[in-house]
Amino acid sequence: MQNFRGAAYHFGCVLAAITPHSACFRCKAHAATPQGNSTFIIPTPEVTIDQSKDAWMGVKGEVVPWPPVWTKWGDFNHFGSFHVQIDRMSAPFAAIINYDTGDTLVKLWEPADLFDSLRVWSWGKDYRNVRAATPTANFENYTENISLPAGGSIDLFTYLYALKGMQNITMANPTFAGWLAADKQIYKIAEDQSVDIQSQVGSSEDYENVNLVIFLTDLDGNILTQIAAEQVAIISPTELYSGTWRVGLRDIKAEPGEYILKLELLDAQDVLVFTVESAPIVIQ
Numbered sequence: 001m002q003n004f005r006g007a008a009y010h011f012g013c014v015l016a017a018i019t020p021h022s023a024c025f026r027c028k029a030h031a032a033t034p035q036g037n038s039t040f041i042i043p044t045p046e047v048t049i050d051q052s053k054d055a056w057m058g059v060k061g062e063v064v065p066w067p068p069v070w071t072k073w074g075d076f077n078h079f080g081s082f083h084v085q086i087d088r089m090s091a092p093f094a095a096i097i098n099y100d101t102g103d104t105l106v107k108l109w110e111p112a113d114l115f116d117s118l119r120v121w122s123w124g125k126d127y128r129n130v131r132a133a134t135p136t137a138n139f140e141n142y143t144e145n146i147s148l149p150a151g152g153s154i155d156l157f158t159y160l161y162a163l164k165g166m167q168n169i170t171m172a173n174p175t176f177a178g179w180l181a182a183d184k185q186i187y188k189i190a191e192d193q194s195v196d197i198q199s200q201v202g203s204s205e206d207y208e209n210v211n212l213v214i215f216l217t218d219l220d221g222n223i224l225t226q227i228a229a230e231q232v233a234i235i236s237p238t239e240l241y242s243g244t245w246r247v248g249l250r251d252i253k254a255e256p257g258e259y260i261l262k263l264e265l266l267d268a269q270d271v272l273v274f275t276v277e278s279a280p281i282v283i284q
Helices: none
Strands: 008-016 021-031 038-041 046-052 063-065 080-085 093-098 103-110 117-122 137-148 153-164 176-182 194-203 207-217 223-235 241-248 257-266 272-277 281-283
Touching: 153 194, 176 257, 176 272, 194 207, 194 223, 194 257, 194 272, 207 241, 207 272, 223 241, 223 257
Parallel strands: none
Antiparallel strands: 008 153, 021 137, 038 093, 046 063, 046 080, 080 117, 093 103, 103 153, 117 137, 176 194, 194 241, 207 223, 207 257, 257 272, 257 281
16 A cells, blocks of 8 residues: 555546436456455444355355454465445445554445445465465446436545555544444443544545534434533544543533543534534433
């Protein structure tokens, strides 16, 4: 992924029909060489096995919980491919994080609902044993049918950008990627004193004077209370925002139940530019 470091790429194309047309369409992008401690990031609870050498990933058509052990490149031993249905993804993006070099490559696509699935395949670590194979991880967006009337068209966009130093990604858009998490899932009012919160946000370009706010919401997204707020001088591909907060559990004043932490970024004109949420937390 070194070739993408500190850069952002935006690919656009137009699919047009001269006559009424229905066809398969595949939008393909190759990630640069992963290394042993690289990990696939896909926001989905499950994937479906397509094929793998000697069925080492599982049999064709098997649905496996995500992430499996071979999410890590060091355990992606042989040729294999799998796919995830787009409607099973919480957001239309995929990424690879190389924890040895600190490099992250993010891929997004628009419109998200144009495609049926995201297919990922690789020759695996033993690519040298296969003629003409390459040490790449390949991400393909695929749809079974696209129907256009004569003269109709669809604008397609793929975004690729690299970040430095990300530990995880749970949400991304063409400009920002990040994560937000509490230190544990269950808190007991009688025993726990505080909630420790961590977050990272990176950007595909230099973004200055960003306002950051963290809220506690219910499971429907309704804001209950503001937990933290600050102004961030700059967020860029190499200068990530990293924040930690300790909030008194009693200060939240929440009744027992399930909640979500929500981070919002607003630009200098107070326009919302990015949102990321934590996994649900339980207060007992």
